[in-house]
Amino acid sequence: MSPTDLRLPMNAAAGGRRRATGLRREELAGLAGISADYLTRLEQGRATSPSVQVVESLGRALRLPDAEHDLLYRLAGHAAPARDVVPSRITASVQRLLDRLANTPVAVYDATWTLLVANAPYDALMGETSTLRAIERNAIWRHLVGPGTRAVQTPEEHADLEAGLVADLRLSAARYPADRTLTRLVKELAAQSPRFVELWESGAPDPRQEQSRHKIIDHPAVGRITLDCDILVVAADDVRIMVFTAEPGTEDAERLALAVVLGTQTLVEQ
Structure with missing residues (x-):
């Protein structure tokens, strides 16, 4: 995802020039409402059991389509949300x-x-x-x-x-x-x-x-x-x-x- 798509700042206050495209850990963590340290531990496999709330927040922050949204749940060890629970997705x-x-x-x-x-x-x-x-x-x-x-x-x-x-x-x-x-x-x-x-x-x-x-x-x-x-x-x-x-x-x-x-x-x- 491009930071400009999310209207994130691209100036020096945001860290200056980017070596790679996409979101920084700190930016994704902020969008998902979790700490950058926890996101890093998830990324490195040191945290292996994210809650349903964390998975949903990450999927929402990354604007995942339906198939990838459900896949993220399964990869995290959770069942994808059923229709009989309160929807929490931003379509x-x-x-x-x-x-x-x-x-x-x-x-x-x-x-x-x-x-x-x-x-x-x-x-x-x-x-x-x-x-x-x-x-x-x-x-x-x-x-x-x-x-x-x-x-x-x-x-x-x-x-x-x-x-x-x-x-x-x-x-x-x-x-x-x-x-x-x-x-x-x-x-x-x-x-x-x-x-x-x-x-x-x-x-x-x-x-x-x-x-x-x-x-x-x-x-x-x-x-x-x-x-x-x-x-x-x-x-x-x-x-x-x-x-x-x-x-x-x-x-x-x-x-x-x-x-x-x-x-x-x-x-x-x-």
Whole structure:
């Protein structure tokens, strides 16, 4: 893969001239959300039992087609994902969509509201996501147990968001009863959040009810930004694409652009 295909920096900050084509270990590790040291040990055969999550992350980072994606699972000693488990792949068509939104804050979640991938503008707006691990990547956990997000909400708005997320998870649990990862997530959320138990047992309202698209993001460098937040559901892949935009020509659009510039510059320097 060419680093330019992934919009990775090619300047001195990225290591200067390349002796070979393709991605560096550090770049692939960053895209997959694993350490460069662990990737090196996998490459050298010193680590021989990568988890399903690591295999999926590597396949997604390398944008493997279906046949190679399944082969990677088998080589790692795992069965390829069946249709009765929550899909966690970024298909080629969805990836093309993400590529065309490369300058817009975008994040993709699976049917359990676990973050699959977020682009650099999203991280610049909402905070770094590449360091999130395991349940920290789940939006339901972040709102019910964890630190939340930069979104500013009234108590009523937050309660509606919690109810909608739990309701969507209930629907996913009904669609994928054989998914052990989903079952484990539900147990972990129930063990950590009485609010989750309350919503899960009482039956949350239909998450498809009309909710405000407007989100106020409290950015640490540029202040509050009022944005439209649209969630696009790709039914065939059962993924949710979250997109933040601002009306052109407004002060919010200028603040969003500044937040993205400041954040992506910081990411490159790191």
